Amino acid sequence: MDTRLSEGRWLRIPGPTPLHPQVVKALGHEMVPHRGELIMGMMERIQVTARKVHGTESGEVLLWAGTGTAGFEASIVNLCNPGDKVVVTCCGDFGDRYAATAEKLGLDVKRVNVPWGTAVSPEELDAAIGEHGDVVAVMITHNETSTGVTQDVAALAKVAKSHGALVCVDAVSSAAALPINMDENDLDWVLSGAQKAWMCPPGLMISALSERAIARSKETTGYPRFIWDAPTMVDASRSRVHPTTPPETHLFAFDAALQAMEEEGIDQLFARHKRLGEFFRAGLKDIGIELVADEAVRSNSVTAFKAPNGSAGAFRDKVREQWGIELAVGQAQWADSVMRVGTMGWTYEPELQATLEAIEAAAK
Numbered sequence: 001m002d003t004r005l006s007e008g009r010w011l012r013i014p015g016p017t018p019l020h021p022q023v024v025k026a027l028g029h030e031m032v033p034h035r036g037e038l039i040m041g042m043m044e045r046i047q048v049t050a051r052k053v054h055g056t057e058s059g060e061v062l063l064w065a066g067t068g069t070a071g072f073e074a075s076i077v078n079l080c081n082p083g084d085k086v087v088v089t090c091c092g093d094f095g096d097r098y099a100a101t102a103e104k105l106g107l108d109v110k111r112v113n114v115p116w117g118t119a120v121s122p123e124e125l126d127a128a129i130g131e132h133g134d135v136v137a138v139m140i141t142h143n144e145t146s147t148g149v150t151q152d153v154a155a156l157a158k159v160a161k162s163h164g165a166l167v168c169v170d171a172v173s174s175a176a177a178l179p180i181n182m183d184e185n186d187l188d189w190v191l192s193g194a195q196k197a198w199m200c201p202p203g204l205m206i207s208a209l210s211e212r213a214i215a216r217s218k219e220t221t222g223y224p225r226f227i228w229d230a231p232t233m234v235d236a237s238r239s240r241v242h243p244t245t246p247p248e249t250h251l252f253a254f255d256a257a258l259q260a261m262e263e264e265g266i267d268q269l270f271a272r273h274k275r276l277g278e279f280f281r282a283g284l285k286d287i288g289i290e291l292v293a294d295e296a297v298r299s300n301s302v303t304a305f306k307a308p309n310g311s312a313g314a315f316r317d318k319v320r321e322q323w324g325i326e327l328a329v330g331q332a333q334w335a336d337s338v339m340r341v342g343t344m345g346w347t348y349e350p351e352l353q354a355t356l357e358a359i360e361a362a363a364k
């Protein structure tokens with residue numbers, strides 16, 4: 001076994017990301033009674049810090065066993081009825097997936113498609129909602145992991161709200177890396193997965209719901225729901241008594257990650273990600289690598305760039321074999337031509353510097 005690859009710090013793909021050392025320790029926690037005091041106290045603590053990370057005072061943060069994609073389905077079956085009109089911003093592979101989920105569930109979906117590497121503008125969203133008419137919800141990818149683009153969630157949400165629509169946000173690669181400002185931006189359902197900037201293993205889906213979303217989920221009855229029933233989970237969250245056996249190991253890990261974030265400071269956490277994103281992009285620029293996202297919308301948690309020497313797969317393999325660093329290739333139509341690097345979670349300058357040096361050497 002190549003021990004260099006077992007070093008999480010060299011995992012530079014945009015999720016799963018390296019686990020925080022306190023998370024690694026928490027993963028070894030013995031099982032405890034799932035309705036006992038230890039779990040209840042932990043749920044209480046998790047709620048406090050997870051709210052801060054989402055930028056909400058009173059939004060309810062719900063935790064399901066599942067991955068980010070489950071959040072697409074959960075948001076839809078709780079906020080919509082079959083046949084409802086929704087608009088989805090599609091600036092990459094994950095926007096397409098949210099739209100595909102909505103279509104599969106029988107919603108009347110209007111996709112706002114823009115070229116990869118760009119973001120949907122407020123004007124484009126406004127026109128799409130106007131054309132579609134009576135839109136119940138707008139789905140926005142905050143940070144498009146396939147292209148390294150951060151969309152202006154504040155401006156897009158404002159447009160959606162001006163049409164009276166609910167706002168669902170895919171924050172899978174932004175939560176705990178970029179400010180979401182849920183209350184300030186009046187967002188209704190913010191979903192993410194634990195394996196990215198939350199510094200935890202995959203398997204936990206996090207959803208923060210506004211009071212409006214909770215009220216809507218009590219009114220909508222168009223989809224049969226059991227596991228994804230938000231009202232049940234809100235009651236569970238408030239009483240700290242989970243309706244099923246909760247994924248205890250994931251909760252221990254998530255709690256440890258949140259405590260690490262408290263120790264760092266939430267503002268400092270966001271400032272570090274900004275610093276790291278800028279550091280990595282500047283480094284690529286210095287070695288003459290071409291970024292694929294438009295300059296104004298470049299993400300601080302994921303950077304996507306043209307594969308040096310043509311083939312993305314060959315470049316990834318070379319960097320892995322010679323430097324022990326794991327890069328990601330692009331997705332869908334960018335699978336062969338684009339590379340992606342995560343600059344989120346348990347990450348600092350030294351490993352990004354080492355990654356830049358490997359990229360520079362491999363590109364020669």
Ligand SMILES: Cc1ncc(COP(=O)(O)O)c(C=O)c1O
Nearest residue numbers: 067068069094143145172173193
């Ligand atoms: C922006 C975004 N949305 C959704 C997903 C899907 O999440 P999961 O793979 O946890 O289902 C991902 C995964 O990379 C993502 O980056």
